[in-house]
Amino acid sequence: MAKTDFDAVAYVKNMLEKNRLFVDNEFSFTTAPSIGDMADMVYESREAANHFVLIDTSTSNTALQANGGFYERKQYTFFMLMRFEPGNEQERIEKLGICRELKRQVLSRMIADSNRYEEEELLFFDTQNVLSQELQNFMLNGLTGLWIIFQLDQPADLRLDSNEWLD
Numbered sequence: 143m144a145k146t147d148f149d150a151v152a153y154v155k156n157m158l159e160k161n162r163l164f165v166d167n168e169f170s171f172t173t174a175p176s177i178g179d180m181a182d183m184v185y186e187s188r189e190a191a192n193h194f195v196l197i198d199t200s201t202s203n204t205a206l207q208a209n210g211g212f213y214e215r216k217q218y219t220f221f222m223l224m225r226f227e228p229g230n231e232q233e234r235i236e237k238l239g240i241c242r243e244l245k246r247q248v249l250s251r252m253i254a255d256s257n258r259y260e261e262e263e264l265l266f267f268d269t270q271n272v273l274s275q276e277l278q279n280f281m282l283n284g285l286t287g288l289w290i291i292f293q294l295d296q297p298a299d300l301r302l303d304s305n306e307w308l309d
Contacts, residue, residue: 148265148296150218154196157251163244164194167224173198177219184223184285191225194244204298212298213266220248223277223287234286238276241287245274252292268293 155171158164164171170190174180180195187193197219204214222244224237249272256267273291 148216148263148294150200150216151196151198154194154220157248157255158194161244161247161251163240163247167192167240167244169194169222169244171196175199180221193221193223195221195223197221204300207295212300213295214298215268215293215295218292218294220290220292221287222289223285225284226286228284238286238288242276245288245290248290264297266295268295 151173158169158171168190169192170187171194172183173196174183175198177197180197184193184195200216200218202214202216204212207213222241224241226233226237249269252267253269256269259265259267271293274288276288277286
């Protein structure tokens with residue numbers, strides 16, 4: 143079994159570059175190592191009002207599956223954020239609506255892609271249970287949007303390789 147890793151950054155970036163809503167609303171795509179870093183990057187950004195941020199560090203769990211193989215479940219977090227004029231509730235609601243629709247479109251693409259990845263690369267997108275949360279007004283002042291937690295299972299090659307050990 144090859145020791146490969148799903149490239150979430152390349153997958154998400156490629157998907158978004160083909161999405162009309164993402165392009166038409168001039169979202170920028172970026173990555174951040176943590177939520178705190180993401181907030182700093184978004185606030186400091188003068189180039190874009192709308193952001194799609196992938197937290198590029200993942201949480202994972204390795205477990206033995208029913209088929210007898212080990213799989214690593216990785217969890218990624220996406221943020222979809224749009225700027226609005228603070229105090230303009232109508233604009234906030236409109237921008238949140240765009241983020242909700244972008245979420246729907248991203249999930250529909252991931253569901254469509256899941257069969258291909260399962261057949262070609264033994265990657266299993268967990269599209270049956272996707273957690274998301276809309277931002278509260280006080281979370282990121284002047285920004286509205288939501289976050290999604292996306293999970294996938296990929297084979298974990300845990301065979302012992304004696305060349306990796308000194309004994």
